[in-house]
């Protein structure tokens with residue numbers, strides 16, 4: 001699967017010699033580590049899986065750097081690898097982790113004790129409130145299809161433009177817009193009781 | 200009211216910073232005059248921010264050190280490597296097994312072709328055949344490098360043997 005020739009340069013702490021490739025790679029890791037983890041976490045909503053995805057992404061980047069040159073911008077290429085690795089993880093996990101949610105988030109669930117309506121927006125930094133709301137947001141999000149999750153994360157968490165998302169996912173900006181529209185509509189619908197609870 | 204509906208429809212695009220520049224004056228002009236749309240936009244922005252907060256990790260638990268350590272024993276990319284981008288995605292396990300099983304065959308065929316080409320192009324030829332005990336030497340070519348094509352008895356195997364000039368006497 002991957003070349004494992006130990007005679008070739010590999011990153012070794014404490015050894016005086018680090019090859020130029022490794023040094024270059026280290027700069028890439030420093031620059032993209034947070035973005036890769038955040039994107040992976042955003043898509044799978046699970047810290048352990050996001051950690052594994054991050055390691056796998058950089059292993060791919062490290063061993064495939066030669067195939068990258070000149071194909072796309074480095075960030076597009078790394079986002080693309082991240083997205084594909086995360087989608088693979090979702091598919092792998094599907095039967096046990098990411099399914100089995102109830103069809104609706106009920107108004108009762110959304111009514112986090114002690115907070116209602118305007119009070120929630122008035123104190124959005126209360127820890128309990130944040131924890132509860134967060135669970136509901138995550139639950140709603142993980143009901144979206146992988147493609148919709150990915151598009152929403154690249155736009156809202158990573159702040160990519162429609163054009164950059166289209167390049168990353170190798171689709172048209174029209175597709176990006178329609179996926180965003182659908183994903184947001186669905187999130188809004190699922191979370192409507194959270195934002196506007198019954199009086 | 201029709202204007203309001205138009206504005207609501209474009210809110211996400213506006214917040215994404217992707218609303219077409221020619222639509223921005225109309226959009227912002229309307230917000231100045233319509234309290235309902237202004238409030239709707241504020242509420243929408245707030246919901247989006249909450250959503251992002253809900254989906255963000257608390258921390259980044261993978262350090263550069265962790266990542267570099269996980270690469271131990273893996274070779275970095277070299278410009279001369281094969282051009283396939285992600286063979287581990289394209290290849291089925293069966294294909295991988297086949298690749299390993301059949302690899303020696305094309306390799307041997309390739310080697311034979313190269314040697315044959317070498318023989319026909321570069322060597323001054325003075326070939327002769329002779330028999331020996333263990334099998335048959337089909338062809339022996341004398342040159343600075345003596346090349347011998349040898350077939351052991353009762354087999355279909357052909358051995359191609361390249362000897363340095365100094366070793367010629369032995370044969």
Ligand SMILES: [Zn+2]
Nearest residue numbers: 203233235236
């Ligand atoms: Zn209006």
